[in-house]
Amino acid sequence: MGLPDEKNTTQLNIEWMKFILTTLILFGCIPLLYSQTGNVGIDTNVPGSKLTVNGSFAAAxxxxxxxxxxxxxxxxxxxxxxxxxxxxxxxxxxxxxxxxxxxxxxxxxxxxxxxxxxxxxxxxxxxxxxxxxxxxxxxxxxxxxxxxxxxxxxxxxxxxKTDPSYIYAVSSSTAETHAQGVNTKANFTSIDFSSNGGGDFNLTTDTWTCPQSGSYRIEFMETGFHSSTNVAAHRLMSIVKNGATQTQQYYTMVVLGVAASQRSSGYDSVVLSLQQGDSIIENLTLCFGCGTASMTSSVRRMVITRL
Missing domain, CATH: 2.60.120 (Jelly Rolls)
Structure with a gap:
């Protein structure tokens, strides 16, 4: 009877070591994996659901x-x-x-x-x-x-949804005189409210820049008067996005007696889908050839709300 082949002995030793490692791993996992009445538990021996994990869970x-x-x-x-x-x-x-x-x-x-x-x-x-x-x-x-x-x-x-509680309000009560037929950018002098505390409105360029993409309601209000009497003059208000007019609204100033004591107001609003970086300005125009050479814009307000 000859000696065992050295190569075969080495292979048997390797297979035996694999068996031992597999057995140790299997028995090492048994305390973590349980089954009961068709339910499976990981790290719990009383799984109350089809799969109960007593610990963290990860997925792709x-x-x-x-x-x-x-x-x-x-x-x-x-x-x-x-x-x-x-x-x-x-x-x-x-x-x-x-x-x-x-x-x-x-x-x-x-x-x-x-x-x-x-x-x-x-x-x-x-x-x-x-x-x-x-x-x-x-x-x-x-x-x-x-x-x-x-x-x-x-x-x-x-x-x-993202937090919609974004409100920005600017205004001005500085009186300005505008000539008829001239398109004028609305001027604002005060930031009245900002829910995010950000610098989204530039008081130098009178421009609001959208801070985050989404849907916004833009509201624009103006009060004005003119000095001519017995004249009805209309005023055009425009909300402009990235240089393109989005909406327009007219209001009329009718003056029959003492001009300085009479005021008229206009309101314009629009809901827009904006992307971060879009710009909004307001334009104002007094009608051309409507009987009064100029008018005074006494109060301007703009409120922007994220929907």
Whole structure:
């Protein structure tokens, strides 16, 4: 009977060591993993749910910078910080595995741009095709048990909006004389209120700059008078975004007697979808050839509210 082959002996020793390590690892994990009446517990021997974890929980995290992105099978929590308005498309419900109950958390981490969550093809998120997230907003999307090419294949469980409590107010009671037919930028001399304490309004250029993308209501008010008598003169108010007029409003000053004691006021407002960095100014024009050479703008106010 010959001696054992040295090579075979070495291989047996390696296999034996693998067996011992595997056994030790298995027994080391047993105290952490329990089962009871069909439930599974991690670090608990009384799991009250199908899966109970007595500790922290982690899932896939992804940071997306592409402006167009298709959500994948292994995605769970996604943050988006694109360089322009973008789209994330949910998985097609008619292909791949059954995803019923799957959840996706999506946050728009951009400071300027909107990310749109789009259901594939004719599929719907609740009753709509898309859900738009403004900067700072996040959504929880859950897959339904509908696995067709149309219908409500996903549900929007939660939409966390950004804090809308942004209000900015500026004004001026410094009287100014404006000639007829001349387009004049409204002048403001005081910042009356700012909910964020920011310097969003430039009193030198009379320009408000949008601090964060979103929807805003812009309100503009003026009180004025003119010195002519027995004349009705109209005043044009305009709200201007990035050099383009967004809305216009007229008001009329009718003077029958002593001009200085009579005032007229106008109000203009508009709701705009703005991006960070957009600029807003107010323009004023006294009608040309309406019987009075000039008018006095006595009070001007502007209030901007994030919706």
């Amino acid at each position: 995290y992804g940071n997306v910078t592409a402006n167009t992105f298709v959500i994948g099978e292994n995605d769970f929590y996604l943050t988006w910080s694109g360089t322009a308005n973008g789209t994330m498309t949910l998985p097609n419900s008619t292909t791949g595995v059954t995803r019923t109950g799957r959840t996706y958390y999506i946050k728009n981490a951009s400071l300027m741009y909107t990310i749109t969550i789009d259901a594939d093809g004719a599929e719907l998120i609740d009753n709509v095709q898309t859900v738009a997230l403004q900067p700072g907003e996040s959504a929880l999307i859950v897959k339904t048990d509908v696995n067709t090419a149309s219908g409500t294949t996903y549900q929007l469980v939660m939409l966390a």
